Amino acid sequence: PASQPTVLRGRVVTFRGNPFEGNPSDALLVEEDGVVVMENGLITHVGDWTALRASLPDNATIVNYGDALISAGFIDTHVHYPQLPMIASWGAQLLEWLDRYVFPVEATFADPVVAQAVARRFLTELLGSGTTTAAVYCTVHPQSVDAFFAEAERLGARMIAGKVLMDRNAPDTLRDTVRTGYDDSAALIARWHGRDRLLYAVTPRFAITSTPEQLEAAGQLLRDHDGLFMQTHLAENTGEIAEVARLFPNRSSYLDVYDHAGLVGRRSIFGHAIHVGEREFCRCHESDASLAHCPTSNLFLGSGLFRLFDALDARRPVRVGLGTDVGAGTSLSQLRTMGEAYKVAQLTGRSLHPAQALWLATAGAARSLHMEDRIGTIAPGMEADLCVLDPHAFPLLSDRCDRCESIEELLFVLMTLGDNRCILATWVSGRCVAGV
Ligand code: GUN
Ligand code: ZN
Numbered sequence: 001p002a003s004q005p006t007v008l009r010g011r012v013v014t015f016r017g018n019p020f021e022g023n024p025s026d027a028l029l030v031e032e033d034g035v036v037v038m039e040n041g042l043i044t045h046v047g048d049w050t051a052l053r054a055s056l057p058d059n060a061t062i063v064n065y066g067d068a069l070i071s072a073g074f075i076d077t078h079v080h081y082p083q084l085p086m087i088a089s090w091g092a093q094l095l096e097w098l099d100r101y102v103f104p105v106e107a108t109f110a111d112p113v114v115a116q117a118v119a120r121r122f123l124t125e126l127l128g129s130g131t132t133t134a135a136v137y138c139t140v141h142p143q144s145v146d147a148f149f150a151e152a153e154r155l156g157a158r159m160i161a162g163k164v165l166m167d168r169n170a171p172d173t174l175r176d177t178v179r180t181g182y183d184d185s186a187a188l189i190a191r192w193h194g195r196d197r198l199l200y201a202v203t204p205r206f207a208i209t210s211t212p213e214q215l216e217a218a219g220q221l222l223r224d225h226d227g228l229f230m231q232t233h234l235a236e237n238t239g240e241i242a243e244v245a246r247l248f249p250n251r252s253s254y255l256d257v258y259d260h261a262g263l264v265g266r267r268s269i270f271g272h273a274i275h276v277g278e279r280e281f282c283r284c285h286e287s288d289a290s291l292a293h294c295p296t297s298n299l300f301l302g303s304g305l306f307r308l309f310d311a312l313d314a315r316r317p318v319r320v321g322l323g324t325d326v327g328a329g330t331s332l333s334q335l336r337t338m339g340e341a342y343k344v345a346q347l348t349g350r351s352l353h354p355a356q357a358l359w360l361a362t363a364g365a366a367r368s369l370h371m372e373d374r375i376g377t378i379a380p381g382m383e384a385d386l387c388v389l390d391p392h393a394f395p396l397l398s399d400r401c402d403r404c405e406s407i408e409e410l411l412f413v414l415m416t417l418g419d420n421r422c423i424l425a426t427w428v429s430g431r432c433v434a435g436v
Pocket of ligand 2: 078
């Protein structure tokens with residue numbers, strides 16, 4: 001982190017509350033001509049340019065972004081880096097899509113050279129999308145995790161990742177065992193968890209590809225180490241759910257398969273959770289687990305519609321963040337993901353407010369990961385991870401943004417029309433890592 005202070009000037013947009021509680025606009029904190037001061041990787045001041053300019057340190061570097069929006073960096077709570085090479089693969093739903101496209105590509109990550117090349121490409125794309133933290137699935141190969149974390153460490157980014165555990169119903173070349181899965185994960189935890197800004201996630205792929213014994217071993221890993229995450233898939237597709245019921249006849253639900261193994265708790269992230277009921281929402285609420293809403297993936301694979309407003313029901317709100325789920329997801333952009341989340345909500349009869357969508361991609365995602373004291377908002381003491389959104393990135397967008405009469409309308413136009421072209425810059429730990 002740079003020890004010399006850096007000052008970013010622009011339209012600062014962040015949160016002071018939860019836009020799903022009360023009037024969504026009241027949760028926004030906006031400085032129309034704002035500044036963010038960063039030093040030693042942290043945010044030190046936020047406020048109005050005119051009020052703060054006299055007190056800015058005189059050795060500060062000032063970057064003026066004009067009327068571009070300065071937001072907390074986006075957070076992607078569910079994504080597979082090894083699937084970047086097979087994104088946009090045609091013609092199948094989940095289980096067939098895994099066999100036909102995912103497993104053959106993931107098998108190539110036995111080669112650390114492949115893993116390193118894709119990890120670099122992925123992180124470049126991710127930061128270029130304005131995303132500064134992600135919960136990332138690697139492959140079954142420990143070297144795929146080493147490659148990812150090494151590159152994330154070089155960039156100084158706060159990342160969560162883990163080795164996929166998979167000891168059945170997958171090709172020979174992609175299977176571990178209860179023993180090697182445990183031992184390889186433990187070695188990776190010792191090497192990476194808590195190093196620099198990196199955190200480890202125990203990563204059983206899903207109930208179909210792990211034996212009950214492997215899920216138990218995953219639970220043991222969580223009990224053996226402090227502060228780990230757990231990430232897996234839950235109730236994404238009806239064919240998948242039928243197979244889980246067949247493989248685990250004694251469990252009362254898909255979530256109960258994980259619960260029985262001690263995998264449902266704080267810092268557990270369940271991808272999708274489309275076909276779940278009130279009991280599962282209640283259990284996630286009381287256990288402080290979180291759900292990753294992955295709209296581009298759910299539409300692409302035809303998996304179904306996530307019931308966001310049911311998940312967030314104020315009587316027992318479940319923590320929710322947005323996930324791109326590349327390679328089933330069709331973009332690493334959280335702007336595109338917010339836009340598709342709006343459409344999924346429309347299909348369930350609800351209108352997602354732009355402040356709510358931005359919250360799910362920033363402060364809400366941070367809260368879902370229990371990291372809201374470090375990332376997801378712009379405030380003194382928070383880590384200096386930011387993205388800058390340009391409302392004039394291309395002519396159609398610029399003309400439409402010129403007609404906007406409020407910050408909410410501007411956010412909605414950005415999430416509906418915007419993509420990576422809008423990411424003017426991405427700052428990680430107070431350093432510019434993409435754009436200018
Ligand atoms: N379920 C199990 N593995 C996967 C995966 O790689 N992608 C998605 N979308 N769902 C899964
Ligand atoms: Zn996934």
